[in-house]
Amino acid sequence: MADNVVWLVLQKLRIPLLVLITSYSIAILGMVLIPGVDDQGNVYHLSFFDAFYFVSYMASTIGFGEGPYDFTYGQKLWVSFCIYLTVVGWFYGIGALISVLTDARLKHELMHSRFKKSVKQIQGDFFIILGYNYVNSEIIKKLHDAQIELVLIDKNEEKINHFLLESMSKDVPVMVGDALLTDTLLDAGIKMPNCKGVVSLFHDEEKNLRISVLVRFLNPTLRVIAKSTINDITMSIMDTDISEILNPFEIFAKRLEFGLVSPHLLLLENWIYGNSDLASHTHFLPKNGKYIVCGYGRFGKALLPVFQRHNIAYVFIDEKRLATQTMIENETFIRANPDDKDVLCSVGIKEADAIISGTKNDITNISIMITAKKLNPNIYTIARENQIDEVSIFEEAQMDWVFIIEKIMVNKTALFLSKPFKHHFLTLILKENEILAKSLAKLLRTTINNNPKLKYLAITNEQSYAIYHELLAGGTVNLEMLRRNLSNWKEINKVVPLLLNREGEDLLLPKDMPLRIGDEILFACDDYAKEEIAFIASNIYDLHYVMTGEEKQIGILKKLFGSKK
Amino acid sequence: MNLQKVISGFFFIFAMTINFGFFYGDISNPALHSVYELFAALIISLISTVLKIGDKTQLGSVLLATSLVADIQLIAAVTVWTITEYLSVVDTESFAVIISLSGGALLANITSVILYIGETLKSKR
Numbered sequence: 001m002a003d004n005v006v007w008l009v010l011q012k013l014r015i016p017l018l019v020l021i022t023s024y025s026i027a028i029l030g031m032v033l034i035p036g037v038d039d040q041g042n043v044y045h046l047s048f049f050d051a052f053y054f055v056s057y058m059a060s061t062i063g064f065g066e067g068p069y070d071f072t073y074g075q076k077l078w079v080s081f082c083i084y085l086t087v088v089g090w091f092y093g094i095g096a097l098i099s100v101l102t103d104a105r106l107k108h109e110l111m112h113s114r115f116k117k118s119v120k121q122i123q124g125d126f127f128i129i130l131g132y133n134y135v136n137s138e139i140i141k142k143l144h145d146a147q148i149e150l151v152l153i154d155k156n157e158e159k160i161n162h163f164l165l166e167s168m169s170k171d172v173p174v175m176v177g178d179a180l181l182t183d184t185l186l187d188a189g190i191k192m193p194n195c196k197g198v199v200s201l202f203h204d205e206e207k208n209l210r211i212s213v214l215v216r217f218l219n220p221t222l223r224v225i226a227k228s229t230i231n232d233i234t235m236s237i238m239d240t241d242i243s244e245i246l247n248p249f250e251i252f253a254k255r256l257e258f259g260l261v262s263p264h265l266l267l268l269e270n271w272i273y274g275n276s277d278l279a280s281h282t283h284f285l286p287k288n289g290k291y292i293v294c295g296y297g298r299f300g301k302a303l304l305p306v307f308q309r310h311n312i313a314y315v316f317i318d319e320k321r322l323a324t325q326t327m328i329e330n331e332t333f334i335r336a337n338p339d340d341k342d343v344l345c346s347v348g349i350k351e352a353d354a355i356i357s358g359t360k361n362d363i364t365n366i367s368i369m370i371t372a373k374k375l376n377p378n379i380y381t382i383a384r385e386n387q388i389d390e391v392s393i394f395e396e397a398q399m400d401w402v403f404i405i406e407k408i409m410v411n412k413t414a415l416f417l418s419k420p421f422k423h424h425f426l427t428l429i430l431k432e433n434e435i436l437a438k439s440l441a442k443l444l445r446t447t448i449n450n451n452p453k454l455k456y457l458a459i460t461n462e463q464s465y466a467i468y469h470e471l472l473a474g475g476t477v478n479l480e481m482l483r484r485n486l487s488n489w490k491e492i493n494k495v496v497p498l499l500l501n502r503e504g505e506d507l508l509l510p511k512d513m514p515l516r517i518g519d520e521i522l523f524a525c526d527d528y529a530k531e532e533i534a535f536i537a538s539n540i541y542d543l544h545y546v547m548t549g550e551e552k553q554i555g556i557l558k559k560l561f562g563s564k565k
Numbered sequence: 566m567n568l569q570k571v572i573s574g575f576f577f578i579f580a581m582t583i584n585f586g587f588f589y590g591d592i593s594n595p596a597l598h599s600v601y602e603l604f605a606a607l608i609i610s611l612i613s614t615v616l617k618i619g620d621k622t623q624l625g626s627v628l629l630a631t632s633l634v635a636d637i638q639l640i641a642a643v644t645v646w647t648i649t650e651y652l653s654v655v656d657t658e659s660f661a662v663i664i665s666l667s668g669g670a671l672l673a674n675i676t677s678v679i680l681y682i683g684e685t686l687k688s689k690r
Contacts, residue, residue: 025608048604049647049650
């Protein structure tokens with residue numbers, strides 16, 4: 001509360017105020033009581049006003065001089081005592097005031113009250129981001145570009161100060177606070193109806209679980225995006241029913257599987273994330289030889305089922321962890337240091353198809369790759385990169401595939417929050433097979449271009465005013481009409497409808513059909529068509545033109561001339 | 566016994582009694598109202614205000630509010646007196662204003678003391 005700040009200042013200034021009042025009243029009273037002599041030689045007493053006036057400018061060291069008449073020695077004696085009394089009182093008071101204003105607690109209170117105020121002023125939907133680190137800063141950038149409101153909390157004041165230097169910090173309320181406390185979450189607006197979700201990507205996954213549980217009780221309508229790679233925690237977080245689990249290792253395992261069976265799905269996924277365009281080279285990962293995986297932690301364990309499903313020969317190398325007895329007996333697990341020439345030779349690197357270096361240490365990963373390339377120049381190299389700061393070294397090392405954990409988390413979270421329908425399409429398409437993916441990629445490439453844009457449209461009053469009112473009036477608008485060209489309605493723009501969602505039912509690659517209110521549609525199109533779709537959907541004249549091929553009569557003219565017919 | 570309580574209680578009641586001392590007497594007779602008493606009443610009232618700062622309870626806030634009322638009334642009385650004394654003449658009418666302002670401050674002080682006593686009686690220790 002803003003109240004707190006005022007209280008804090010007043011409370012700290014109690015003693016200085018008392019000192020000032022007392023010293024002033026002593027000085028004033030003395031000045032009044034001590035007799036003076038006027039210019040006629042008569043004895044007189046200063047009035048209270050005279051005394052107050054004199055003491056005021058004496059105490060503040062302004063010093064206009066003695067008055068109304070020159071002081072007697074008795075008065076001067078008292079004044080010299082009062083100078084020290086009141087001036088020291090003032091210095092003490094000012095010193096106390098400054099120390100209060102620079103007090104860390106006061107600063108925190110001020111920040112807190114500003115934060116609460118700006119959270120309350122957020123109009124649109126917003127998300128709460130917990131913790132400021134590289135991943136979250138990238139997410140914030142992406143969401144900020146998509147004009148989505150955010151609130152940021154971090155426990156560490158230094159990190160908050162760091163964030164305040166960023167250009168987007170003006171629009172994002174920030175506070176130093178412990179996200180694991182209910183009060184902090186409440187201040188961040190977790191109970192506000194326009195709060196839509198919480199992003200909790202702490203490295204310490206226990207925290208993510210705690211946040212999920214807290215949010216579950218505070219506001220069960222929210223979505224929590226929680227990072228979790230440990231099985232037990234994942235299960236517990238899933239039990240809260242409100243969380244979207246983000247496990248970068250699972251995501252990579254899935255991508256590896258696509259690389260093995262359906263590279264076009266991988267292509268589409270990369271295109272939707274905006275990582276690359278559809279013209280990128282696609283090829284199947286080698287499937288016949290052996291895969292050497294360095295590291296059998298959470299990462300290695302996520303890969304194991306993929307190899308088993310596709311009958312691929314594999315061997316895991318890890319120095320610290322232990323696998324099951326059967327794996328050791330089958331020689332699919334070796335306990336050794338993977339960054340060792342002899343070890344790599346002993347697991348058959350010279351005949352192996354691919355090597356995946358997936359340890360926690362980026363430098364070890366690079367070192368393994370370099371050794372592997374030397375031993376077998378044809379080997380397919382896949383490296384795990386934990387921290388994005390090392391990106392230049394990984395580029396230098398010329399891996400076939402670098403898998404950046406932080407980037408996966410950024411892409412996935414940002415897409416999920418800013419473009420939920422796109423994310424929905426992505427999850428649907430990833431369930432499809434290679435044949436569909438290949439033909440879809442080809443269709444998009446030939447009808448549009450190598451890097452089509454995505455356009456989301458909902459048939460609502462806000463997003464597509466014209467269609468909404470046409471449908472309300474009983475008219476029929478077909479999906480195909482949105483593809484027509486506004487300069488010539490018989491021509492078709494470069495548009496491919498990708499997904500239509502009607503009352504929760506998904507229709508992948510919909511054919512031409514009449515639209516209904518509440519439909520949600522995702523198009524792939526070029527920039528030109530993207531603009532025209534928006535025009536057709538919201539402008540009644542443009543809609544009329546693409547429906548009939550005629551210009552719509554303006555209302556008043558129609559009334560004037562139309563009725564005479 | 567708590568020294569802080571003694572001091573604050575002393576000033577709360579002192580503010581009331583000294584205010585009464587100034588207020589008591591014929592409202593139109595300046596001889597019955599000492600300027601020194603008004604000065605003391607204002608100073609004590611200011612001190613008791615500062616002593617009331619910092620208590621964030623409901624009662625503490627009301628105590629502070631009554632004290633602020635007394636301060637404002639007394640400051641108004643002092644200002645009226647100074648202005649009339651130096652810029653015009655202190656006649657019966659303006660003197661009555663001064664005394665009635667201090668009477669208002671007295672009421673505020675009485676309220677404050679009643680609240681203070683009530684709280685003291687309520688506390689079990």
